[in-house]
Amino acid sequence: MHIPDGFVSTELSVAAFAISGAVAAVALKKAGKDLGEKQVPLLGVTAAFVFAAQMINFPVLGGTSGHFMGAVLASVMLGPLNAFIVMLLVLSIQCLGFADGGLTALGLNVFNMGVVGGIIGYYMFRGILAVSGKSKNGYAFAVGAASWLSIVLASSVCAFEIALSGTAPLKVVLPSMAGVHALIGVGEAVITVSVVSLVAGVRPDMLHKQMSEARA
Amino acid sequence: MSVALRAPLSVFLKRIIVILPFVLFIAASAPFAAREAGESARPFFGGALLVTDRGIEAFANAALKGALGVFALTALSLSTPFHEMLAGLRWFKVPAILVSLAAFSYRYMFVLLDEASRMKRARDSRGWRGRWIWQSGVVGNMIGSLLLRSFERSERVYAAMLSRGYDGSLPMAELPAPRAFDFAVSVFFFSVIISARLFLT
Numbered sequence: 001m002h003i004p005d006g007f008v009s010t011e012l013s014v015a016a017f018a019i020s021g022a023v024a025a026v027a028l029k030k031a032g033k034d035l036g037e038k039q040v041p042l043l044g045v046t047a048a049f050v051f052a053a054q055m056i057n058f059p060v061l062g063g064t065s066g067h068f069m070g071a072v073l074a075s076v077m078l079g080p081l082n083a084f085i086v087m088l089l090v091l092s093i094q095c096l097g098f099a100d101g102g103l104t105a106l107g108l109n110v111f112n113m114g115v116v117g118g119i120i121g122y123y124m125f126r127g128i129l130a131v132s133g134k135s136k137n138g139y140a141f142a143v144g145a146a147s148w149l150s151i152v153l154a155s156s157v158c159a160f161e162i163a164l165s166g167t168a169p170l171k172v173v174l175p176s177m178a179g180v181h182a183l184i185g186v187g188e189a190v191i192t193v194s195v196v197s198l199v200a201g202v203r204p205d206m207l208h209k210q211m212s213e214a215r216a
Numbered sequence: 217m218s219v220a221l222r223a224p225l226s227v228f229l230k231r232i233i234v235i236l237p238f239v240l241f242i243a244a245s246a247p248f249a250a251r252e253a254g255e256s257a258r259p260f261f262g263g264a265l266l267v268t269d270r271g272i273e274a275f276a277n278a279a280l281k282g283a284l285g286v287f288a289l290t291a292l293s294l295s296t297p298f299h300e301m302l303a304g305l306r307w308f309k310v311p312a313i314l315v316s317l318a319a320f321s322y323r324y325m326f327v328l329l330d331e332a333s334r335m336k337r338a339r340d341s342r343g344w345r346g347r348w349i350w351q352s353g354v355v356g357n358m359i360g361s362l363l364l365r366s367f368e369r370s371e372r373v374y375a376a377m378l379s380r381g382y383d384g385s386l387p388m389a390e391l392p393a394p395r396a397f398d399f400a401v402s403v404f405f406f407s408v409i410i411s412a413r414l415f416l417t
Contacts, residue, residue, distance in 0.1 A: 004239045005289075006281020028313055040313070040386075041377065044320025045328075045370035049363055051321070052328035056336065056362075058355040059346035068359065077363075088314075089321050096301055097322065099235055099289035102282070167243075167278050187352045194356030195363055206367055 001069070001158055001181070002094065003109055005102030009165040016161075017107030023115055024088055027081040043082060047089035050074060054090075058187040066184035069154070071117030072125060072147040073192045077199070079208045080122035087114035108161055112154045121150030143196050144189035151185035152178055223294040231290045239282035243275055298322050303391040316386040324369070332362055 031039050050070040057067050070090075075083035091109050094100040101109045125146035132138035132145075159177040163170035199206055296304075302315050335358050344354060374382075 002238070004235075004282040005285025007243075007278055024314070028311055032313060040316055040320055041370045041374040042367075044317050045324050045366050045373070047317070047321035048324035048328045049366035051325050052332045052366075053359045053362060055329060056332055056355055056359060058352040059348055068355075073363075085314075085317065089317055093318060093322055093325070095289065097293050097298060099231060099286050099293055102285045103289060104285070167274065187355075190352040191356035191359055194353050195360040198357060198360035199363060202364060203367070206364075 001109075001112065001155055001177075002091075002101030003105040003112075003158060003161070005104050007102075007165065007167050008105055008108055008161055012161055012165055013104050013107055015107075016111045020088070020107045020110040020114065023084060023119070024110075027084045027088075030081050031085060039082075043078070043085055043089070046074060046078065046082075047086045047093075050086055050090050051093065058191060066187050068191055069113060069117060069151060069188060070192075071113055071154070072121040072143070072150045072188075073195055075118050075122035075208075076125060076143060076192075076196055077206065077208055080119045083118035083122065084114045087118050108158075112158050112161075116157050117150045117154040120153065121146055124149050140193050140197060144193045147189040147192040148182075148185040151181050151188050155181035228290060228294060231294070232286060235286050235290075236283060239286060240279055243279040243282060299389040300392065303389045306388060307391055312385065312388075315388065319386055319388075324366075324373075327369075328362065328366055331365060332358075335362065 031043065050073075053070055054067050071083060071087055074086045077083075078086065088110050091101060091106065091113060095103055095106050095109070125142050128145050129139065129142040132141045155177045156174060159170065159174040162168055162173050196207075292301075299319070302319055305315050305318070306312070339354070339358065346352070346354065
Protein backbone atom coordinates (compact mmCIF):
# COMPACT_ATOMS: atom_id res chain seq x y z
CA MET A 1 0.00 0.00 0.00
CA HIS A 2 3.07 2.26 -0.06
CA ILE A 3 2.63 4.65 -3.01
CA PRO A 4 5.93 5.19 -4.87
CA ASP A 5 7.08 8.46 -6.47
CA GLY A 6 5.50 9.46 -9.76
CA PHE A 7 2.11 7.77 -9.32
CA VAL A 8 0.12 10.69 -8.01
CA SER A 9 -0.38 14.21 -9.29
CA THR A 10 1.46 17.15 -7.76
CA GLU A 11 -1.77 18.80 -6.55
CA LEU A 12 -2.79 15.68 -4.65
CA SER A 13 0.68 15.24 -3.11
CA VAL A 14 0.76 18.85 -1.93
CA ALA A 15 -2.76 18.64 -0.49
CA ALA A 16 -1.90 15.43 1.35
CA PHE A 17 1.30 16.96 2.77
CA ALA A 18 -0.78 19.89 4.04
CA ILE A 19 -3.39 17.66 5.72
CA SER A 20 -0.88 15.19 7.16
CA GLY A 21 1.32 18.07 8.33
CA ALA A 22 -1.59 19.77 10.11
CA VAL A 23 -2.62 16.53 11.82
CA ALA A 24 1.02 15.93 12.79
CA ALA A 25 1.24 19.40 14.37
CA VAL A 26 -1.88 18.77 16.48
CA ALA A 27 -0.78 15.25 17.44
CA LEU A 28 2.74 16.31 18.45
CA LYS A 29 1.45 19.21 20.53
CA LYS A 30 -0.95 16.88 22.33
CA ALA A 31 1.73 14.21 22.82
CA GLY A 32 4.06 16.80 24.36
CA LYS A 33 1.36 18.01 26.74
CA ASP A 34 -0.01 14.62 27.84
CA LEU A 35 2.91 12.55 28.98
CA GLY A 36 5.95 14.69 28.39
CA GLU A 37 9.32 13.07 27.96
CA LYS A 38 8.08 9.57 28.80
CA GLN A 39 6.30 9.69 25.45
CA VAL A 40 9.56 9.62 23.49
CA PRO A 41 10.76 6.12 24.47
CA LEU A 42 7.21 4.71 24.39
CA LEU A 43 6.25 6.05 20.96
CA GLY A 44 9.72 5.46 19.56
CA VAL A 45 9.79 1.84 20.63
CA THR A 46 6.20 1.31 19.46
CA ALA A 47 7.14 2.63 16.03
CA ALA A 48 10.13 0.27 15.98
CA PHE A 49 7.76 -2.52 17.02
CA VAL A 50 5.30 -1.79 14.20
CA PHE A 51 8.23 -1.76 11.77
CA ALA A 52 9.47 -5.14 13.03
CA ALA A 53 5.94 -6.61 13.10
CA GLN A 54 5.47 -5.60 9.46
CA MET A 55 8.40 -7.89 8.63
CA ILE A 56 6.55 -10.96 9.94
CA ASN A 57 4.42 -12.24 7.08
CA PHE A 58 1.20 -14.08 7.67
CA PRO A 59 -0.12 -16.77 5.33
CA VAL A 60 -3.04 -15.86 3.05
CA LEU A 61 -3.91 -18.56 0.53
CA GLY A 62 -1.92 -21.64 -0.45
CA GLY A 63 1.46 -20.20 0.46
CA THR A 64 1.02 -16.53 -0.53
CA SER A 65 1.44 -14.04 2.27
CA GLY A 66 0.55 -10.55 3.38
CA HIS A 67 1.93 -8.36 6.09
CA PHE A 68 0.56 -6.55 9.07
CA MET A 69 -0.13 -2.79 9.07
CA GLY A 70 -0.73 -2.21 12.79
CA ALA A 71 -2.59 1.14 12.64
CA VAL A 72 -5.67 -0.01 14.57
CA LEU A 73 -3.50 -1.99 16.99
CA ALA A 74 -1.49 1.16 17.75
CA SER A 75 -4.63 3.27 18.19
CA VAL A 76 -6.26 0.76 20.53
CA MET A 77 -3.06 0.62 22.59
CA LEU A 78 -2.08 4.31 22.56
CA GLY A 79 -5.05 6.37 21.38
CA PRO A 80 -5.67 7.81 17.90
CA LEU A 81 -3.22 10.74 17.86
CA ASN A 82 -0.34 8.72 19.25
CA ALA A 83 -1.11 6.00 16.71
CA PHE A 84 -0.89 8.65 14.01
CA ILE A 85 2.57 9.67 15.27
CA VAL A 86 3.67 6.03 15.27
CA MET A 87 2.52 5.53 11.67
CA LEU A 88 4.15 8.83 10.68
CA LEU A 89 7.46 7.63 12.12
CA VAL A 90 7.25 4.16 10.55
CA LEU A 91 6.42 5.56 7.11
CA SER A 92 9.06 8.30 7.24
CA ILE A 93 11.79 5.87 8.22
CA GLN A 94 10.66 3.32 5.62
CA CYS A 95 10.79 6.09 3.02
CA LEU A 96 14.10 7.74 4.00
CA GLY A 97 15.97 4.70 5.26
CA PHE A 98 14.68 1.92 3.01
CA ALA A 99 13.21 3.60 -0.12
CA ASP A 100 9.84 1.98 0.63
CA GLY A 101 7.22 4.51 -0.51
CA GLY A 102 8.16 7.66 -2.41
CA LEU A 103 9.35 10.90 -0.83
CA THR A 104 6.86 13.01 -2.80
CA ALA A 105 4.13 10.50 -1.88
CA LEU A 106 5.01 10.51 1.83
CA GLY A 107 2.17 12.93 2.64
CA LEU A 108 -0.31 10.61 0.95
CA ASN A 109 1.05 7.47 2.55
CA VAL A 110 0.85 9.13 5.98
CA PHE A 111 -2.69 10.25 5.16
CA ASN A 112 -3.75 6.74 4.05
CA MET A 113 -2.20 4.76 6.87
CA GLY A 114 -2.02 7.36 9.66
CA VAL A 115 -5.20 9.40 9.23
CA VAL A 116 -7.45 6.81 7.53
CA GLY A 117 -5.89 3.68 9.07
CA GLY A 118 -5.06 5.03 12.53
CA ILE A 119 -7.44 7.89 13.38
CA ILE A 120 -10.51 6.90 11.37
CA GLY A 121 -9.79 3.27 12.26
CA TYR A 122 -9.92 4.23 15.94
CA TYR A 123 -13.29 5.99 15.64
CA MET A 124 -14.69 3.06 13.67
CA PHE A 125 -13.54 0.90 16.57
CA ARG A 126 -15.32 3.16 19.08
CA GLY A 127 -18.46 3.20 16.93
CA ILE A 128 -18.59 -0.57 16.59
CA LEU A 129 -17.84 -0.98 20.29
CA ALA A 130 -20.87 1.15 21.15
CA VAL A 131 -23.06 -1.28 19.18
CA SER A 132 -21.36 -4.58 19.94
CA GLY A 133 -21.31 -4.01 23.68
CA LYS A 134 -18.40 -3.96 26.08
CA SER A 135 -18.35 -7.69 26.87
CA LYS A 136 -15.16 -9.60 26.09
CA ASN A 137 -16.57 -10.86 22.79
CA GLY A 138 -18.06 -7.52 21.82
CA TYR A 139 -14.69 -5.91 22.44
CA ALA A 140 -12.85 -8.50 20.35
CA PHE A 141 -15.41 -8.11 17.57
CA ALA A 142 -14.99 -4.32 17.55
CA VAL A 143 -11.18 -4.64 17.38
CA GLY A 144 -11.36 -7.19 14.56
CA ALA A 145 -14.00 -5.38 12.49
CA ALA A 146 -12.19 -2.04 12.82
CA SER A 147 -8.90 -3.65 11.75
CA TRP A 148 -10.48 -5.18 8.67
CA LEU A 149 -12.25 -1.92 7.78
CA SER A 150 -9.06 0.12 8.29
CA ILE A 151 -7.18 -2.02 5.75
CA VAL A 152 -9.96 -2.05 3.16
CA LEU A 153 -10.66 1.67 3.60
CA ALA A 154 -6.98 2.70 3.46
CA SER A 155 -6.37 0.62 0.32
CA SER A 156 -9.52 1.99 -1.35
CA VAL A 157 -8.49 5.58 -0.58
CA CYS A 158 -5.10 4.71 -2.07
CA ALA A 159 -6.83 3.40 -5.22
CA PHE A 160 -8.90 6.59 -5.48
CA GLU A 161 -5.75 8.71 -5.23
CA ILE A 162 -4.03 6.76 -8.02
CA ALA A 163 -7.15 6.97 -10.18
CA LEU A 164 -7.69 10.67 -9.46
CA SER A 165 -4.15 11.36 -10.66
CA GLY A 166 -4.98 9.66 -13.95
CA THR A 167 -2.32 6.96 -13.53
CA ALA A 168 -4.82 4.11 -13.81
CA PRO A 169 -8.60 3.94 -14.23
CA LEU A 170 -10.67 3.51 -11.08
CA LYS A 171 -12.51 0.45 -12.38
CA VAL A 172 -9.21 -1.45 -12.61
CA VAL A 173 -7.33 -0.17 -9.59
CA LEU A 174 -10.18 -0.08 -7.03
CA PRO A 175 -11.37 -3.70 -7.36
CA SER A 176 -7.81 -5.01 -7.44
CA MET A 177 -6.65 -3.00 -4.40
CA ALA A 178 -9.82 -3.48 -2.35
CA GLY A 179 -10.14 -7.14 -3.36
CA VAL A 180 -6.62 -8.11 -2.35
CA HIS A 181 -6.84 -6.10 0.86
CA ALA A 182 -10.25 -7.54 1.81
CA LEU A 183 -8.32 -10.79 2.18
CA ILE A 184 -5.23 -9.29 3.82
CA GLY A 185 -7.60 -7.45 6.19
CA VAL A 186 -8.78 -10.80 7.56
CA GLY A 187 -5.20 -11.57 8.62
CA GLU A 188 -4.88 -8.08 10.10
CA ALA A 189 -8.10 -8.63 12.08
CA VAL A 190 -7.06 -12.08 13.38
CA ILE A 191 -3.65 -10.75 14.43
CA THR A 192 -4.92 -7.53 16.02
CA VAL A 193 -7.54 -9.43 18.04
CA SER A 194 -5.05 -11.98 19.31
CA VAL A 195 -2.48 -9.30 20.16
CA VAL A 196 -5.02 -7.15 22.03
CA SER A 197 -6.44 -10.09 23.97
CA LEU A 198 -2.92 -11.24 24.86
CA VAL A 199 -2.05 -7.76 26.15
CA ALA A 200 -5.40 -7.42 27.95
CA GLY A 201 -4.66 -10.70 29.74
CA VAL A 202 -1.01 -10.10 30.62
CA ARG A 203 -0.59 -6.32 30.90
CA PRO A 204 -4.03 -4.65 30.97
CA ASP A 205 -2.37 -1.43 32.22
CA MET A 206 -0.79 -1.04 28.79
CA LEU A 207 -4.03 -0.55 26.93
CA HIS A 208 -5.03 3.04 26.20
CA LYS A 209 -6.76 4.40 29.33
CA GLN A 210 -10.14 4.87 27.66
CA MET A 211 -9.84 1.28 26.51
CA SER A 212 -9.27 -0.08 29.97
CA GLU A 213 -12.25 1.98 31.16
CA ALA A 214 -14.30 0.49 28.34
CA ARG A 215 -13.32 -3.00 29.45
CA ALA A 216 -14.02 -2.42 33.12
CA MET B 217 29.35 4.76 -8.56
CA SER B 218 29.91 2.55 -5.56
CA VAL B 219 32.30 5.19 -4.15
CA ALA B 220 29.58 7.84 -4.40
CA LEU B 221 27.09 5.47 -2.76
CA ARG B 222 29.57 4.55 -0.01
CA ALA B 223 28.32 0.98 -0.47
CA PRO B 224 29.00 -1.87 -2.90
CA LEU B 225 26.93 -1.82 -6.07
CA SER B 226 25.53 -5.26 -5.22
CA VAL B 227 23.90 -3.84 -2.06
CA PHE B 228 22.32 -1.08 -4.15
CA LEU B 229 20.97 -3.61 -6.67
CA LYS B 230 19.65 -5.90 -3.94
CA ARG B 231 17.76 -3.04 -2.31
CA ILE B 232 16.28 -1.99 -5.63
CA ILE B 233 15.22 -5.51 -6.60
CA VAL B 234 13.15 -5.79 -3.41
CA ILE B 235 11.16 -2.61 -4.11
CA LEU B 236 10.98 -2.36 -7.89
CA PRO B 237 8.46 -5.21 -8.56
CA PHE B 238 5.84 -3.35 -6.49
CA VAL B 239 6.34 -0.20 -8.53
CA LEU B 240 6.07 -2.11 -11.81
CA PHE B 241 3.04 -4.05 -10.56
CA ILE B 242 1.07 -0.87 -9.86
CA ALA B 243 2.27 0.75 -13.08
CA ALA B 244 1.08 -2.31 -15.02
CA SER B 245 -2.53 -1.32 -14.44
CA ALA B 246 -2.00 2.00 -16.28
CA PRO B 247 -2.37 0.73 -19.89
CA PHE B 248 -5.96 -0.34 -19.22
CA ALA B 249 -7.09 3.27 -19.27
CA ALA B 250 -10.51 3.66 -20.83
CA ARG B 251 -10.34 3.70 -24.62
CA GLU B 252 -12.06 6.57 -26.32
CA ALA B 253 -14.34 5.76 -29.26
CA GLY B 254 -12.41 5.39 -32.49
CA GLU B 255 -9.01 5.35 -30.81
CA SER B 256 -6.79 2.69 -32.33
CA ALA B 257 -5.51 -0.03 -30.03
CA ARG B 258 -2.99 -2.83 -30.37
CA PRO B 259 -4.28 -6.30 -29.63
CA PHE B 260 -2.22 -8.39 -27.20
CA PHE B 261 -2.55 -12.12 -26.55
CA GLY B 262 -4.66 -12.62 -29.67
CA GLY B 263 -6.95 -9.70 -28.94
CA ALA B 264 -7.63 -10.64 -25.31
CA LEU B 265 -6.12 -7.35 -24.22
CA LEU B 266 -6.41 -4.07 -26.09
CA VAL B 267 -3.76 -1.51 -25.26
CA THR B 268 -3.70 2.04 -26.62
CA ASP B 269 -0.58 4.06 -27.31
CA ARG B 270 -1.80 6.45 -24.64
CA GLY B 271 -1.94 3.52 -22.22
CA ILE B 272 1.64 2.50 -23.02
CA GLU B 273 2.70 6.10 -22.50
CA ALA B 274 0.94 6.17 -19.11
CA PHE B 275 2.70 2.94 -18.12
CA ALA B 276 6.13 4.22 -19.18
CA ASN B 277 5.50 7.50 -17.38
CA ALA B 278 4.53 5.88 -14.08
CA ALA B 279 7.13 3.11 -14.26
CA LEU B 280 10.03 5.43 -15.10
CA LYS B 281 9.14 8.06 -12.51
CA GLY B 282 8.57 5.37 -9.89
CA ALA B 283 11.86 3.64 -10.71
CA LEU B 284 13.76 6.94 -10.60
CA GLY B 285 12.24 7.71 -7.21
CA VAL B 286 13.34 4.32 -5.92
CA PHE B 287 16.88 4.81 -7.30
CA ALA B 288 17.18 8.26 -5.75
CA LEU B 289 15.88 7.23 -2.33
CA THR B 290 18.02 4.09 -2.28
CA ALA B 291 21.10 6.14 -3.15
CA LEU B 292 20.20 8.65 -0.41
CA SER B 293 19.63 5.99 2.24
CA LEU B 294 22.83 4.09 1.38
CA SER B 295 25.11 7.13 1.17
CA THR B 296 23.82 9.04 4.20
CA PRO B 297 24.20 7.73 7.75
CA PHE B 298 20.84 8.00 9.50
CA HIS B 299 22.07 10.49 12.11
CA GLU B 300 23.07 12.86 9.30
CA MET B 301 19.63 12.39 7.74
CA LEU B 302 18.16 13.44 11.10
CA ALA B 303 20.45 16.48 11.30
CA GLY B 304 19.19 17.31 7.81
CA LEU B 305 15.58 17.05 9.00
CA ARG B 306 16.41 19.47 11.82
CA TRP B 307 17.85 21.82 9.21
CA PHE B 308 14.51 21.64 7.38
CA LYS B 309 12.86 22.77 10.67
CA VAL B 310 11.16 19.44 11.39
CA PRO B 311 10.06 19.66 15.08
CA ALA B 312 12.73 18.46 17.51
CA ILE B 313 10.38 15.99 19.21
CA LEU B 314 9.68 14.25 15.90
CA VAL B 315 13.38 14.00 15.13
CA SER B 316 14.17 12.51 18.56
CA LEU B 317 11.32 10.07 18.07
CA ALA B 318 12.71 9.04 14.69
CA ALA B 319 16.20 8.65 16.20
CA PHE B 320 14.75 6.48 18.92
CA SER B 321 12.74 4.27 16.56
CA TYR B 322 15.65 3.79 14.22
CA ARG B 323 17.87 2.77 17.12
CA TYR B 324 15.43 0.11 18.35
CA MET B 325 14.17 -1.03 14.96
CA PHE B 326 17.14 -3.33 14.47
CA VAL B 327 16.96 -4.66 18.02
CA LEU B 328 13.30 -5.58 17.50
CA LEU B 329 13.91 -6.92 13.98
CA ASP B 330 16.49 -9.29 15.46
CA GLU B 331 14.01 -10.23 18.17
CA ALA B 332 11.38 -10.92 15.51
CA SER B 333 13.70 -13.05 13.41
CA ARG B 334 14.73 -15.08 16.49
CA MET B 335 11.05 -15.72 17.19
CA LYS B 336 10.46 -16.74 13.57
CA ARG B 337 13.43 -19.13 13.68
CA ALA B 338 12.17 -20.67 16.91
CA ARG B 339 8.68 -21.11 15.44
CA ASP B 340 9.92 -22.63 12.20
CA SER B 341 12.31 -24.98 13.97
CA ARG B 342 9.26 -26.37 15.78
CA GLY B 343 7.83 -27.34 12.42
CA TRP B 344 5.34 -24.53 11.71
CA ARG B 345 4.34 -24.22 8.10
CA GLY B 346 1.67 -21.56 7.62
CA ARG B 347 -0.13 -21.73 4.31
CA TRP B 348 -3.66 -20.52 5.02
CA ILE B 349 -5.13 -17.39 6.47
CA TRP B 350 -6.81 -19.09 9.45
CA GLN B 351 -3.35 -20.05 10.68
CA SER B 352 -2.63 -16.35 11.23
CA GLY B 353 -3.44 -16.70 14.93
CA VAL B 354 0.07 -18.10 15.49
CA VAL B 355 1.51 -14.93 13.94
CA GLY B 356 -0.86 -12.94 16.16
CA ASN B 357 0.58 -14.53 19.28
CA MET B 358 4.11 -13.90 18.03
CA ILE B 359 3.38 -10.25 17.35
CA GLY B 360 1.67 -10.03 20.75
CA SER B 361 4.76 -11.35 22.53
CA LEU B 362 6.90 -9.02 20.47
CA LEU B 363 4.70 -6.10 21.56
CA LEU B 364 4.93 -7.03 25.25
CA ARG B 365 8.69 -7.41 24.99
CA SER B 366 8.92 -4.06 23.16
CA PHE B 367 6.88 -2.25 25.80
CA GLU B 368 8.87 -3.75 28.62
CA ARG B 369 12.05 -2.84 26.83
CA SER B 370 10.84 0.74 26.46
CA GLU B 371 10.16 0.90 30.21
CA ARG B 372 13.66 -0.37 31.02
CA VAL B 373 15.22 1.97 28.49
CA TYR B 374 13.28 4.92 29.89
CA ALA B 375 14.41 4.12 33.44
CA ALA B 376 17.99 3.79 32.25
CA MET B 377 17.79 7.09 30.39
CA LEU B 378 16.31 8.90 33.39
CA SER B 379 19.09 7.61 35.62
CA ARG B 380 21.61 9.03 33.14
CA GLY B 381 20.05 12.48 33.27
CA TYR B 382 17.56 12.39 30.37
CA ASP B 383 15.50 15.60 30.32
CA GLY B 384 13.35 15.13 27.25
CA SER B 385 15.83 16.01 24.52
CA LEU B 386 18.31 13.77 22.76
CA PRO B 387 21.76 14.97 21.72
CA MET B 388 21.78 15.48 17.96
CA ALA B 389 24.60 15.20 15.45
CA GLU B 390 25.70 18.35 13.66
CA LEU B 391 25.11 18.57 9.95
CA PRO B 392 28.52 18.30 8.23
CA ALA B 393 29.55 21.59 6.56
CA PRO B 394 28.95 21.50 2.79
CA ARG B 395 32.08 21.25 0.68
CA ALA B 396 32.73 23.11 -2.55
CA PHE B 397 32.31 19.77 -4.35
CA ASP B 398 28.75 19.43 -2.98
CA PHE B 399 27.84 22.87 -4.30
CA ALA B 400 29.37 22.07 -7.69
CA VAL B 401 27.42 18.81 -7.98
CA SER B 402 24.14 20.46 -6.94
CA VAL B 403 24.56 23.35 -9.38
CA PHE B 404 25.41 20.89 -12.16
CA PHE B 405 22.38 18.68 -11.62
CA PHE B 406 19.95 21.54 -11.11
CA SER B 407 21.13 23.18 -14.32
CA VAL B 408 20.75 19.87 -16.19
CA ILE B 409 17.21 19.47 -14.86
CA ILE B 410 16.19 23.06 -15.53
CA SER B 411 17.66 23.13 -19.03
CA ALA B 412 16.01 19.80 -19.85
CA ARG B 413 12.73 21.31 -18.77
CA LEU B 414 13.31 24.48 -20.79
CA PHE B 415 14.77 23.10 -24.01
CA LEU B 416 13.30 19.59 -24.36
CA THR B 417 9.60 19.26 -24.76
